[in-house]
Amino acid sequence: MNTPASAPRKTSKIRQKADTPDIPGLAVRQTAAKLLAAIVEQKTSLDGLTDEQHGQPHYRALDSRDRGLVRAILLTALRYRRTIEALIERRLERPLPGNATTLSHILHVGAAQILFLDLPDHAAVDLAVEHAKHDPRTRRFANLVNAILRTLIRIKERALPAALAQTVDAPDWFVERMRQTYGEEKTKAILAAHRVEAPLDFTVKENAAEWAKTLGGITTPTGSVRVSKPEGAISTLPGYEEGAWWIQDAAAALPVRLFKNISGKSVADLCAAPGGKTAQLAVRGAEVTAVEQSANRLRRLQENFARLRLDASFVHSNLLDLPDEAGFDAVLLDAPCSSTGTVRRHPDVLWAKDVSDIEKLADLQYKLLQKAVSLVPVGGTIVFSNCSLDRLEGEALIDRFIATEKNVKIDAIEPDEIEGIAPLLTERGELRSTPADFDLGFPQLSGLDGFYAVRLNRTR
Numbered sequence: 053m054n055t056p057a058s059a060p061r062k063t064s065k066i067r068q069k070a071d072t073p074d075i076p077g078l079a080v081r082q083t084a085a086k087l088l089a090a091i092v093e094q095k096t097s098l099d100g101l102t103d104e105q106h107g108q109p110h111y112r113a114l115d116s117r118d119r120g121l122v123r124a125i126l127l128t129a130l131r132y133r134r135t136i137e138a139l140i141e142r143r144l145e146r147p148l149p150g151n152a153t154t155l156s157h158i159l160h161v162g163a164a165q166i167l168f169l170d171l172p173d174h175a176a177v178d179l180a181v182e183h184a185k186h187d188p189r190t191r192r193f194a195n196l197v198n199a200i201l202r203t204l205i206r207i208k209e210r211a212l213p214a215a216l217a218q219t220v221d222a223p224d225w226f227v228e229r230m231r232q233t234y235g236e237e238k239t240k241a242i243l244a245a246h247r248v249e250a251p252l253d254f255t256v257k258e259n260a261a262e263w264a265k266t267l268g269g270i271t272t273p274t275g276s277v278r279v280s281k282p283e284g285a286i287s288t289l290p291g292y293e294e295g296a297w298w299i300q301d302a303a304a305a306l307p308v309r310l311f312k313n314i315s316g317k318s319v320a321d322l323c324a325a326p327g328g329k330t331a332q333l334a335v336r337g338a339e340v341t342a343v344e345q346s347a348n349r350l351r352r353l354q355e356n357f358a359r360l361r362l363d364a365s366f367v368h369s370n371l372l373d374l375p376d377e378a379g380f381d382a383v384l385l386d387a388p389c390s391s392t393g394t395v396r397r398h399p400d401v402l403w404a405k406d407v408s409d410i411e412k413l414a415d416l417q418y419k420l421l422q423k424a425v426s427l428v429p430v431g432g433t434i435v436f437s438n439c440s441l442d443r444l445e446g447e448a449l450i451d452r453f454i455a456t457e458k459n460v461k462i463d464a465i466e467p468d469e470i471e472g473i474a475p476l477l478t479e480r481g482e483l484r485s486t487p488a489d490f491d492l493g494f495p496q497l498s499g500l501d502g503f504y505a506v507r508l509n510r511t512r
Contacts, residue, residue, distance in 0.1 A: 078186075080118045081179045083110045084125040085157040091130065091400045093153060098126060098400040129164040130399035131247060135219045136163045139211060143200045155190045155197070158183050162201045167208055177201045221247060226392070226402050233443050234486070241488035242441070242502075248495045250396035250487075252279050255305045255328060256297040257335055263297060266290050270497060272490060273472025276302035280496045295360035300328035303393070303485040303503040307386060307437035308332040309470050310483070310507045317381040322371045322424055325349030327356045329386055330364060340364040341380070343371050372419070376426040382433040385424040387417045389438035389445050393502020396487055414444045421453055425460055428510050434460065437505035441486060446504030447478070463507040482506045 087108060090096040101108045102123055111122060129136065140159050141147070148156060162180035165171045180201055184194040204211075220227055222243055230239040254277040256263045264271045267289060269279035277297070282289055291297050308329050311319070315337030321330045324342035330353065333340045342364050344350040350368050357364060367374075371385075390410045391401050417438065424434050438445055454460060464481025467474035476485045483505040492498045 075179070075182055077175060077179050078182055079110070079114065080121050081125075081158075081161055081183050083108070083114065084122045084129075084161045085154070085183065086110060087122065087126055088129055088157045088160060089153065091126075092133075092403045095404040097404055098123075098130070098398065102126075124169060125161055125164055127249075127399060128168045129160045130403060131249075132164070132168060132216075132221050133160070133399075133403065134221045135212075135215050136160050136167065138219050139163065139167070139204060139215050140200060143203050152190075152193070154187060155184070155193050158187075158190060158197060159200060162197070163204055166201060166204050167212055173205045177205070216247075222395075222402050223406075225407050229407070229442060233441070238486070238488060242486050245487035245495075245499045246395045246399070248396065248499070250301070250499065250501070251497055252282055253277065253300060253302045253305070254279070254297040255300040255332065256291075257295075263291065270492070272302045272492075274302055274306060274470055275472070276300070276305055278302065278492075278497060280494075292359075295362075298328055298331055298356065298360060301394075301397075301501040302490070303500040304328060304439065305332065306470065306473065306476075306483055306485075306503065307384065307435050307505040308336070310435050310465060310505060311336075311338075311382055311384075311433060314338040314382060318379075320380045320383045320427060322383055322385045322420070322427075323387060325353045327353040329384060331357070331360055331362055333384070334362040334364055338382075341367060343367045343369055343374065345370045372423050374423070374427065376423075379429065380427050380432070381429075382435070383424045383427050385420055385434065385436045387420050387436065387438045387445075389413050389417065389440040390442060391439055392441045393439040393485075393487070396499065396501070410440070410442050410444055413440075414449055417445060417449055418453060421449075422457065425457070425508075425510055430510055430512055432510045433463070434508040434510065435505060436508065437483075437503060439501055439503055441502035446484065446506075447482065450482070450506055450508075459510060459512050460508040461511055463509045465507060 087101045090101055091098060102111055111119060114122065140163060158180055162176050165176035166173050177198060181194050181198045184190040184197045220243060227239065230242060234242065254263065254267065256277055260271050260275050260277050264277045267277060267279050269277050272278050286292065286299065317338055319333050319338040320341045320343060321333060322343050324330045324344045325346060326349065330340055330342045342353060344353060347368055350366060354366055390405050390413055391398060395401050421436055428434060440446060462480060465477055465483060467477060476483055476489060478484050483503065485500040485503045487499045487502060489500045490498055
């Protein structure tokens with residue numbers, strides 16, 4: 053008979069099931085396994101599942117410290133998913149049953165802690181075994197969980213380096229597309245970068261070198277401030293309260309800099325949230341209109357602008373509903389995309405999306421770009437960008453657009469326009485960055501998000 057549940061812990065806002073004992077740490081592991089299942093089986097984003105207001109109920113029921121541990125476990129389990137899978141499979145006498153997905157998630161959660169996180173090994177094993185025992189789908193595999201995870205403890209020092217060297221931590225569809233686009237060596241470098249947690253980049257209003265010193269970081273070749281691991285919460289860092297900077301990957305900070313003189317000109321940011329690019333436009337003196345379809349994201353954008361002490365007009369709308377005669381001097385379309393360029397920060401992307409998502413998003417981007425062009429006069433500038441590594445959402449999309457629409461041309465980016473940008477330019481003057489770019493000597497301080505950007509002029 054199962055032990056009856058005791059009174060709920062203060063870390064939980066929901067009652068435990070009657071057959072689940074109140075074992076410290078168990079709710080964290082159960083929640084991590086639930087969320088892992090939602091990501092790899094139901095293709096749900098990690099950010100959505102862990103949203104503080106609208107996320108998965110079991111996650112929101114945990115206190116802040118336990119939520120942080122859940123995220124750490126999930127980010128690790130997803131970042132090294134194939135390596136963990138390989139190490140588990142090699143310890144099995146026969147493959148797990150095809151319907152044993154819950155058991156697989158329990159093992160991955162336990163193995164992620166043992167192999168990569170600074171947590172007590174015995175706790176990871178004991179809690180995984182308890183988890184298996186108290187789920188009717190996995191109860192009969194509790195001894196197997198115990199045996200596999202204890203074996204991983206014994207062999208990890210010699211087996212983990214070999215597994216990392218032999219394993220590609222990405223789904224096959226992604227690896228194949230990267231090889232076709234970037235070649236074998238660049239693909240290896242991108243995949244290696246994905247295994248390293250990305251540093252934190254800041255865009256500052258002014259004096260990047262001084263802020264790099266204040267925040268304990270460096271400046272990137274293109275002028276962002278980069279910190280490997282900030283001390284304390286973001287909101288406690290110097291400059292936060294006075295709005296001196298905002299968080300923005302160095303690659304994400306480049307599209308706005310492709311506009312020429314925009315001081316005093318009307319510029320629309322068509323998919324504006326979270327607002328980093330909108331803030332850049334405002335700092336450069338543009339009369340900014342921020343367009344955002346999501347009411348929640350627009351509200352957060354407005355809150356960010358209040359902290360940054362910047363001004364803009366805010367429009368809650370699908371950009372496709374904007375009138376063509378809006379008449380902006382220039383527009384920025386940082387379009388919804390597959391986000392495959394952000395895997396260092398969001399390793400769930402590769403497991404929650406596939407090629408069909410990329411194809412659908414590319415079609416949407418085409419329609420959004422058609423609309424963006426209609427919002428500027430002849431001679432107006434459109435900067436199109438997204439954080440995808442896939443040519444279908446970048447170079448190939450622009451090839452198709454120019455060939456079909458015939459009312460825009462590429463305004464090539466020159467190597468001397470932005471310091472440090474030359475290595476990121478294509479032959480026809482587009483921006484293309486990858487996580488393998490900006491080798492600054494240490495993996496923890498190197499790399500960029502994968503980004504594509506192009507500057508277009510309307511010709512008729």
